[in-house]
Amino acid sequence: MKQLWVFIKKESKHIFRDSRTLGVLFLMPLAQILIFGYVISTEIKDARIGVYNKANDYTSHQVTERLISSGYFKVVAYFSNKAEMETSLRRGNIQMAVVFPGDFGNLMQSSDGAPLQLVADASEANTAQMLVNYAQGIVNRYGWEKTGDIDQTTLPIQIDVRMFYNPSLKGVFMSVPGIMAMILILVSAMMTSISITREKEFGSMEVLLISPLKPWQIIVGKVAPYVLLSFVNAATILLVGILIFEVPMNGSWLLLGFINLIYILLSLSLGIFISTVANSQMVAMFISLFALMLPTILLSGFIYPIENMPDPLQWLSLLMPPRWYIQSVKDVMFKGAGFFVVWKELLIMISFLSAFMILSVKNFKIRLE
Amino acid sequence: MRKAESSMDVIKVDKLVKKFGDFTANDHLSFQVKKGEIFGFLGANGAGKTTAIKILCGLSAPTEGRVEVAGFDVEHQTEKVKKSIGYMSQKFSLYEDLTVFENIRLFGAIYGLSAGLIRERSERMLKNLGLYEQRNRLIGNLSLGWKQKLAFSVAILHRPQIVFLDEPTSGVDPVTRRQFWELIYQAAAEGITVFITTHYLDEAEYCDRVTIMADGKIEALETPRKLKKQFDCETMNEVFLKLTRPH
Numbered sequence: 379m380k381q382l383w384v385f386i387k388k389e390s391k392h393i394f395r396d397s398r399t400l401g402v403l404f405l406m407p408l409a410q411i412l413i414f415g416y417v418i419s420t421e422i423k424d425a426r427i428g429v430y431n432k433a434n435d436y437t438s439h440q441v442t443e444r445l446i447s448s449g450y451f452k453v454v455a456y457f458s459n460k461a462e463m464e465t466s467l468r469r470g471n472i473q474m475a476v477v478f479p480g481d482f483g484n485l486m487q488s489s490d491g492a493p494l495q496l497v498a499d500a501s502e503a504n505t506a507q508m509l510v511n512y513a514q515g516i517v518n519r520y521g522w523e524k525t526g527d528i529d530q531t532t533l534p535i536q537i538d539v540r541m542f543y544n545p546s547l548k549g550v551f552m553s554v555p556g557i558m559a560m561i562l563i564l565v566s567a568m569m570t571s572i573s574i575t576r577e578k579e580f581g582s583m584e585v586l587l588i589s590p591l592k593p594w595q596i597i598v599g600k601v602a603p604y605v606l607l608s609f610v611n612a613a614t615i616l617l618v619g620i621l622i623f624e625v626p627m628n629g630s631w632l633l634l635g636f637i638n639l640i641y642i643l644l645s646l647s648l649g650i651f652i653s654t655v656a657n658s659q660m661v662a663m664f665i666s667l668f669a670l671m672l673p674t675i676l677l678s679g680f681i682y683p684i685e686n687m688p689d690p691l692q693w694l695s696l697l698m699p700p701r702w703y704i705q706s707v708k709d710v711m712f713k714g715a716g717f718f719v720v721w722k723e724l725l726i727m728i729s730f731l732s733a734f735m736i737l738s739v740k741n742f743k744i745r746l747e
Numbered sequence: 748m749r750k751a752e753s754s755m756d757v758i759k760v761d762k763l764v765k766k767f768g769d770f771t772a773n774d775h776l777s778f779q780v781k782k783g784e785i786f787g788f789l790g791a792n793g794a795g796k797t798t799a800i801k802i803l804c805g806l807s808a809p810t811e812g813r814v815e816v817a818g819f820d821v822e823h824q825t826e827k828v829k830k831s832i833g834y835m836s837q838k839f840s841l842y843e844d845l846t847v848f849e850n851i852r853l854f855g856a857i858y859g860l861s862a863g864l865i866r867e868r869s870e871r872m873l874k875n876l877g878l879y880e881q882r883n884r885l886i887g888n889l890s891l892g893w894k895q896k897l898a899f900s901v902a903i904l905h906r907p908q909i910v911f912l913d914e915p916t917s918g919v920d921p922v923t924r925r926q927f928w929e930l931i932y933q934a935a936a937e938g939i940t941v942f943i944t945t946h947y948l949d950e951a952e953y954c955d956r957v958t959i960m961a962d963g964k965i966e967a968l969e970t971p972r973k974l975k976k977q978f979d980c981e982t983m984n985e986v987f988l989k990l991t992r993p994h
Contacts, residue, residue: 384856388845395844581838588804588834588911589857590826 381591385599393603407561407611411618414553425509428455428472430463437483444520450512467499474498474509554619555707556680558612559700563645563674566608568666570601570649575662593742601646608642628714640727641703647734654741674700702726755782757817757908757940764811765798772798774963780942785935787951788944790960791991796944800911805829817908833902836913840898843887847878850886851901858905872900892923896930903934910934912943928953951983959990966990
């Protein structure tokens with residue numbers, strides 16, 4: 379036990395003396411969540427719009443009022459002619475303009491409905507699309523209310539299906555569990571596989587194997603500091619998510635901690651497995667990046683909804699450990715689910731963990747020959 | 748040069764065979780090494796030296812034959828063998844991002860020495876090496892020569908019966924090599940058996956006995972003096988070339 383302890387201390391010194399790597403390890407999660415939270419946010423808030431109102435009647439004012447009170451839009455300019463509107467758009471002062479035709483209120487009572495023009499700055503294609511969709515939704519709802527059309531048939535405007543998967547329009551909610559899945563697998567698997575292969579590359583692994591240390595002591599010693607580090611990382615992401623982005627936490631902290639522990643151990647076992655396959659730090663890094671990072675981002679439901687994938691990819695995503703982690707974290711955090719809701723995900727993760735451990739031990743022994 | 752003090756054999760190798768598929772890396776090796784002896788293990792690259800050392804250290808199991816190190820069977824009593832030996836290779840000399848003393852403490856503890864014993868022995872060892880003032884410096888800041896001398900001292904800190912040195916002097920200057928060999932003599936004088944591989948044939952002259960391997964077989968095993976006489980050569984270099992050059 380004393381041997382194991384000095385070995386863990388030695389490994390921690392390696393980590394803490396490599397200040398650059400340490401910086402990356404601690405700053406990466408922060409940077410990631412801020413980037414995903416702010417930049418890739420699909421949330422729209424206070425988008426700058428302008429209004430060119432040729433009707434200037436009660437109905438058009440009400441529609442404008444609806445757009446503003448939704449919280450998504452902020453009217454920064456009112457135009458009296460087309461040229462003003464175009465200049466403002468070109469300069470980027472506004473992201474979208476709403477153009478009411480003359481006699482808007484009366485036209486709405488007619489069977490053809492009232493034409494309403496939305497002019498968006500499409501140089502930001504995604505944002506433009508989103509703004510237009512939001513505005514359409516708000517205007518339609520107003521129209522239905524006013525005409526009393528409960529079946530919603532008279533204004534055949536379709537709202538883009540992509541909104542379905544993010545109905546609350548909060549992007550950060552969706553990405554916090556995903557970012558945690560990615561960071562933890564990156565730190566745990568990549569860093570352990572690199573630190574084990576480093577010893578192989580330098581030849582110190584040979585010295586350790588010849589010493590009275592048992593192989594399991596070497597592995598536990600190398601991995602233990604990263605368990606702690608990964609926990610700190612998970613906590614950082616969670617805190618930033620909850621405090622800055624107001625991600626809800628409705629479930630049990632204990633259960634969330636347990637899910638994280640299992641996932642961290644799973645990632646570490648993956649790292650150990652990679653290190654038994656790779657002989658150099660470079661190879662270990664590339665395997666971690668391409669075999670772990672990309673599938674985590676693409677196939678786990680982190681960015682692309684699993685329900686939207688073609689069937690073969692959906693089946694493939696069943697084999698992605700992060701998928702089960704993300705699902706269980708979402709259940710616990712957002713829905714306040716207890717153990718009896720997420721036991722299936724936990725069981726799947728534990729099975730992955732055991733499988734990788736068995737494979738690693740087998741491979742480790744073969745390598746000694 | 749020097750005579751081994753005791754006739755007790757600490758390494759007994761009997762008809763050792765190691766095969767990798769069809770390839771025979773070690774072909775019926777048999778030899779004994781006496782306690783306190785400096786045993787040189789020579790051979791061209793690929794002659795099977797590394798394979799043999801790995802088996803002696805318990806890293807790899809022999810295909811056939813019996814190997815005893817420090818009185819224990821390497822195949823079945825590996826843990827006991829590991830506690831009785833020390834090992835140092837040219838490739839690795841201690842962790843660069845740990846200090847001199849931290850390295851000593853790490854390996855001392857791995858070999859089960861108490862903290863008090865580590866402090867006591869390391870102090871004596873560092874003063875002997877002239878490194879005591881530098882004990883809190885990172886290994887990365889030391890020259891290769893110092894690293895190798897320190898690595899050797901660390902490898903024998905737990906007073907093993909046998910220390911295996913795999914090309915320990917590769918890449919160090921002649922003065923440092925000389926100093927390194929003085930350390931080896933000191934260790935041998937304390938009764939530690941030294942099993943060394945080297946590519947420097949002048950170093951072979953410093954050994955009590957030398958084996959020369961070629962193609963997985965032992966071609967010669969004698970004292971350097973007898974070998975030179977037997978093959979009618981001036982230096983070990985010539986002996987080596989005679990034995991390992993393709994016929």
